[in-house]
Amino acid sequence: MGYVMLIIGELINTSRKAIKEAVEKKDAEYIKQVAREQLAAGANYIDVNCGTMVNNEAEVMEWLVNTVQEAVEAPLSIDSPDPKAIEAGLRLAKYGQPMINSISDEKERFEAVLPLAVKYKAKLVALCMDDTGMPETGEDRVRVAQSLYQKLTAVGVADENIYFDPLVKPISAVEKAGVEVLESIKLIKQLYPKVHFTCGLSNVSYGLPNRKVLNRLFVVQTMTMGMDGYILNPTDKGMMGVVYASLALLGQDSYCMNYLTAHRKGLYED
């Protein structure tokens, strides 16, 4: 019993203006500060994403990974659509078990990323998507998850290293988008009780007001179904407060100690 909730700090991403500028100016101190802040706020992994730097992504990845590791001794989530950039990051990642963000069941991506997962014994975000495109129903997601699970475990990837990402769509566009994700977690967990789950959070609320409310409640809903990993902004106090409160309500917090610590740190004050 008991589980580790994986919080992957999402802030070091060149699609964010401040990070892009820091990369362009080689402002290592700013990158280090963002890494430290995320770790202090409760992140277990630091995501590193420079996918917008299309001309020299691998090079920027190396600089970011080295810079972050000068500031914090934390495991990294190496986040890129480009296998070359992923390997550039993995080669340098030196604290704990790295994470690859992400593989999918798209043939080209799968074949390029799989050897890296094996070589670096990495945790692996596995998107429930294949060459037929984004999944529609919960069952679509389960079908892709089954295909991925079989191929990954066949080459020795441990169940515990797989983090399925069901891919979240906006409920403003697809009424059942949220509930299809919840359903897919339930079904995949029944098939493979030892795998993990993760997702990003902003898509679900796209196009609606009070997005923070929806994003936070979607964390509660997915945690209730068994999701145990999120890529998010750990310096968002309200969001982290929701994570700690949910864990306490789910019986995953002895004597509510982490919840009480979150309370003392002021996470419930806004």
Place this chain on the structure above:
Amino acid sequence: MGYVMLIIGELINTSRKAIKEAVEKKDAEYIKQVAREQLAAGANYIDVNCGTMVNNEAEVMEWLVNTVQEAVEAPLSIDSPDPKAIEAGLRLAKYGQPMINSISDEKERFEAVLPLAVKYKAKLVALCMDDTGMPETGEDRVRVAQSLYQKLTAVGVADENIYFDPLVKPISAVEKAGVEVLESIKLIKQLYPKVHFTCGLSNVSYGLPNRKVLNRLFVVQTMTMGMDGYILNPTDKGMMGVVYASLALLGQDSYCMNYLTAHRKGLYED
């Protein structure tokens, strides 16, 4: 598909000081105002509870029921440990289908309340408790629910009229109290897909800080598992906001219309 979320407004209860005073002064206008406010805020049922008036509970119940019905044409939840007071209320309830709050599998209570449920064709809150006392595990709750279900349906109570209340205990005292409730909803729903669920919300957070946060997130968690009835304060905007946002995320709100209405009414502003 689609379901009705039952919001039972809890404010007309003589354990609340202002209601007790209004009853003692026969201040009908105040009672009417509280009834109107709850209906306007989204309640589907108005709970009427004068269990603290031990000397003349049935008489007070009659006055309260008549007073409330002079103000609103809403169905009532007749809430008492005393079958005489329950019948006094049911006899006068005239709008829609009344609700009895509550029956349990305690022999004496069960035998006294069952004939009222049949006679008045009422919805029935069925506490998952028997003469062995408060339930501990999810399985305890399921065992009592099975016993109640068999006895209730044997005399013709429809599945749709049963609202199981798993009975919520404080997580500060019992670490797994929340998760046992979630588990019991899942198990009972597997057995009896057409029954409903309800609970009160304040117990879960007893003894902890930021109780509103815990209560609201427990609504989200239980709704995710399929709970579809709550006795709560509907004038608590934040709580009702959480209910509407959760319904939208659960795909139970066409075009997010109710969520957008809640937004326009300012339910997400605090």
